[in-house]
Amino acid sequence: MQNLQQHIDNFITRCKENGLSVTPQRISIYKALLANNLHPSPDMVYAEIKKENPNISFATVYKTLETFEKQGFIKKVTPLHNTVRYDIVTENHQHLVCVKCGKITDIEIEELSRINIDPKILQNNLLLDYNINFNVICEECQKKQNN
Ligand SMILES: [Zn+2]
Ligand SMILES: [Zn+2]
The missing domain is CATH 1.10.10.10 (Winged helix-like DNA-binding domain superfamily/Winged helix DNA-binding domain)
Incomplete structure (x- = not known):
């Protein structure tokens, strides 16, 4: 770091x-x-x-x-x-995205940062990048919901 x-x-x-x-x-x-x-x-x-x-x-x-x-x-x-x-993090990583408040948190799951995708699946498209976002309801928003 x-x-x-x-x-x-x-x-x-x-x-x-x-x-x-x-x-x-x-x-x-x-x-x-x-x-x-x-x-x-x-x-x-x-x-x-x-x-x-x-x-x-x-x-x-x-x-x-x-x-x-x-x-x-x-x-x-x-x-x-x-x-x-x-x-600001430009290396491959994943996100937790709260669907209620829009908060985005970085996470890193090794396997998801280095997926080997079969070129056939890509249909001759040149893969530049991919994004994996997990839609969540964050802890704070869950608390608000329960009140
Ligand atoms: Zn939230
Ligand atoms: Zn990020």
Whole structure:
């Protein structure tokens, strides 16, 4: 597991490699994504960033997230609940998705991260990636239901 500074250094290196300028805004947006992986929506990232950068616009945050995604720094979680959610973890993993509150939690089941799929099943399509989400009702939502 890398520490925060290593993550940031790595980010800066990758920006340079990809010809992307390293601005304080980009760094603070990346830090906000690293802080705790709640698989935030653009709104959630914006709310977080605004605390330290009151002058930043939503459009800037939104565009930066799109850029990060294009560069492969973050991934979109399969569209759920009609809003984009971003994931700082780009390695293959699975998600628990609460169907009530939309909370997304990372889990890793080894076998599911390395499935060998018969090319016949793929029908000559080139497999890029796959997502496995478990739809759940989280503990908090279960408690609310019982009240
Ligand atoms: Zn829930
Ligand atoms: Zn995730």
